Amino acid sequence: MKLLDDISKLEEQHVLGTYKRQPVVFVRGDGAYLIDSDGKKYLDFLSGIGVAARGHSDRDLTEAIRDQAATLIQVSNLYYHPLQGQAAQLLTSLSGLDRVFFCNSGTEAVEASLKFSRRYWYTQGQTERTEFVALEGAFSGRTFGALSVTHDHHYRDPFAPLVPGVTFVDPKDPAALHSAVTERTAAIIAEPIQGEGGIRPLTKDFASAIKEACNRTGALFIADEVQTGVGRTGYPFYFQALDLHPDLVSVGKALGGGIPIGATICSAKVASHISPGDHGSTYGGNLLACRAAIVILTALADGDLLDQVKSVGMHFERCLRSLALRHPCVTEIRGAGLMRGVQLRVDATSVVDAAREQGLLVNRTDERVLRMLPPLTIDKTDIDCAVDILDKIFDQIDAESSE
Ligand SMILES: Cc1ncc(COP(=O)(O)O)c(C=O)c1O
Incomplete structure (x- = not known):
């Protein structure tokens, strides 16, 4: 005491x-x-x-971290090191997507997903395509971008104005999603199971509505898998259980088993519109974090x-x-x-x-x-x-x- x-x-x-x-x-x-x-x-x-x-x-995790700390922890993203590619390869093979950006937390992974979505449209000259559709009950973090797609007013109101152009829809109402997603929507963002919102899985109908809206308008889909990802649900990522096909996946929490690391995984389609300087992180994907992630992801890949x-x-x-x-x-x-x-x-x-x-x-x-x-x-x-x-x-x- x-x-x-x-x-x-x-x-x-x-x-x-x-x-x-x-x-x-x-x-x-x-x-x-x-x-x-x-x-x-x-x-x-x-x-x-x-x-x-x-x-x-x-x-295993302790030994890997100890060994890595004694070898090399950080060189920045200005240089190659042997582990970032390996961690990225594991994430792409587990998710079926193509490229990975590394950061340090779930919030940062969401932030990067939102930025990459806008960048995708901007590169194609569709500069009016900046809006996001998010879900009532969603929690995606507390930086300005991530907070803008987080629904709870207690978290949002003291920090207004947030990023404009976000519409929230009821995840029990597929028709509302249909109306909200337009040719101005850059991306829909959803947690396959809402975590902070009360452990609420998306229904099959709502997952179908996401696919329909993306096919109809070309909007990208971001799966926020910060809580559901990395094996938590018995799948590498829960979008797989719902037969969703995200263009971007935000990952964090379990990825480093306790060592801070986040990641945004994206499709080749999105990746082809991202250039050097579009986003960055001093620590993101450092050797210590990647070494920890490799231990976690290898165990998942083994099945x-x-x-x-x-x-x-x-x-x-x-x-x-x-x-x-x-x-x-x-x-x-x-x-x-x-x-x-x-x-x-x-x-x-x-x-x-x-x-x-x-x-x-x-x-x-x-x-x-x-x-x-x-x-x-x-x-x-x-x-x-x-x-x-x-x-x-x-x-x-x-x-x-x-x-
Ligand atoms: C679905 C989801 N996205 C994003 C975040 C933010 O992650 P972090 O707190 O690691 O930055 C969380 C945290 O609970 C989350 O559950």
């Missing part, structure tokens, strides 16, 4: 208060577990918000990890569905693979707090949704353990609401 008090006081004095922290200090990680400053273990079903794809302190995510993910889904049957406080289960949301009748804050006290880390999103993004390497025993903890918490909520 003393350490928590000291650290929180130090932060209050020196760290800008953009985050509200939970009252725990983590000092170590081991696989799917985090250990706090009192030595208490927590089952980590959030993994740094979908980042620690191989859990914590993974041996076993994806099979495991599918099989453990199905087990997780079955367990959550049986919780939903037993507990009136649960109204819906959503998601795919190891990206799961539990829709509750009550605000999820009390569940997050109770779970943490019982040694399980989960997260609240969209007020009444419990979000879970465990490491991709999680096993069924740990899933059962997490579900048991939730079962008891839901018992309590049901008992309270029937009083």
Whole structure:
């Protein structure tokens, strides 16, 4: 407790208060577990918000990072180094797209997708083609471009005016998309499963409407796979499950397993309109970040990890569905693979707090949704353990609401 008090006081004095922290200090990680400053273990079903794809302190990732740090970390993008091409090759073969731009975060990957979309039309002399169509409930980051295609007014309003020409449509309304996409639309941007918006997969009908709108008008499609990508759903990228064909894909979070790296993958069609100087990043695609990404992507390319995510993910889904049957406080289960949301009748804050006290880390999103993004390497025993903890918490909520 003393350490928590000291650290929180130090932060209050020196760290800008953009985050509200939970009252725990983590000092170590081991696989799917985090250990706090009192030595208490927590089952980590959030993994740094979908980042620690191989859990914590993974041996292969640690060795690769250690070796790379001792060899060479950064040379800038003014020179070649041996790893950027390898990381890009893995991303293109996993996605089926053609070229990769490396940056340092999901937000930057979205920002680059938006810029490359406009550049694509500008190069062809279609300078009026600057607009974007995004979805209600979308979250794509908080820089000006990414924030402009993020829907939540709490994030947007204090920073207006944002990038003009963005129209939001209801993802349950394919006809609204049809009307919104015109010959002035540079690109449609959508998360195949909305993450911050409450773990809400696009429907097949809406995916078809995206394809129809792109075919009709020529608008590009950006799949924001920052949260869904890199194996999270049991597919390399979830646009593949929806049979979508994006021109650009933004990637981040799990890509470096914890080392910051983002990427924008684009089709040859888009890539052919991008020239030196159009975009850049000092750190983007440095050796350390690429080395980490190669460890993560090689495991995906081998196939076993994806099979495991599918099989453990199905087990997780079955367990959550049986919780939903037993507990009136649960109204819906959503998601795919190891990206799961539990829709509750009550605000999820009390569940997050109770779970943490019982040694399980989960997260609240969209007020009444419990979000879970465990490491991709999680096993069924740990899933059962997490579900048991939730079962008891839901018992309590049901008992309270029937009083
Ligand atoms: C779909 C999506 N896009 C973009 C972002 C922004 O990523 P980052 O916070 O790594 O910059 C996020 C973060 O949660 C996200 O979920």
